[in-house]
Amino acid sequence: MVHEDAGGGDRLALAVVAQWQMATTEQMHLLIAPGVRIEQTRRRLAKLREEGLVDRVTLPQAGRTRCWFLTQYGTQIASEWPELRDWRPSRTVSDRTAARLRVGHALAVAQAGLAFVLDARQRADVCQPLDWIPEVHHPLGSGEAVIPDALLYYRHNTDTDGGGSMLRAFIEVDRGTMGPERLAAKLGAYARLHAYAPAPPPGTRPRLAVQEESWRRRYPLFPRLLFILDSTGSAGFKNRVEALNAATRQLPPAFLHNVPILATAMTELLQHGPAAHIWQPVTRLGYRASWMHTQHP
Secondary structure (H helix, E strand, O other), rough: OOOOOOOOOHHHHHHHHHHHHOOOOHHHHHHOOOOOOOOHHHHHHHHHHHHHOOOEOOOOOOOEEEEEEHHHHHHHHOOHHHHOOOHHHHHHHOOOHHHHHHHHHHHHHHHHHHHHHHHHHOOOOOOOOEEEEEEOOEEOOOOEEOOOOOOEEEEEEEOOOOOEEEEEEEEEEEEOHHHHOHHOOHHHHHHHHHHHHOOOOOOOOOHHHHOOHHHHHHOOOOEEEEEEOOOOOOHHHHHHHHHHHHHHHHOOHHHHHOOOOOEEEOOOHHHHHOOOOEEOOOOOOOOEEEEOOOOOO
């Protein structure tokens, strides 16, 4: 069982491992307990492992980095928690073989998420560890779905009196494992999600049925779309952004008008932080913006 210690540390640690799917010891420490020594985080994770809730793989690189993931027992426990209502246990990595096969992409997504969480702390904004939700399922009908690498919730505080705005973003992290055209094709899926309204239930009288896009049940505004491009170098980044730009010419004007679409390199994200003017709107090549200040119309 998960111990309800004074600070809820065990529960938070297990919830973060569950929702983030995989994370290194250092990433977990920065997410759940940056104010204490990292040895305390190591002991906490070791205790959860002894209890059969998490397991780990050791990466064959300098420092023998340990990467943590949920076991089937940990999945069973965490799946009942209300704070993980958007989490999909069916997509959890629960054995070492699966963990080794997914570790590269999973840790890149976690690295991006950590950048947003740490930046929010420095800026007195609000982005808690559980405000980063990988692989949220958005159905498109006929068995199709849009599943972003992560969904981000971020509250940007604009003054000392608590004023601000809630920002949401779909995150796509590309490590250069697919060609530019395949990456750009993701824009079409998001455009379909933007327009998708489920058919009324059988037997519903058409004139009484309210046709509403499915995403409006979750979000007051369609989330921004942020592409984080990694492992491609400057030439690869340029090629991918140009492919995204070309793909926008085939998209519905309503989607382009209502949804900011931006891209940045992982290296710039980590060096300057996500709030910096490092984001390139894919419809306006050569221009740089802050993802927070690129407003919905």
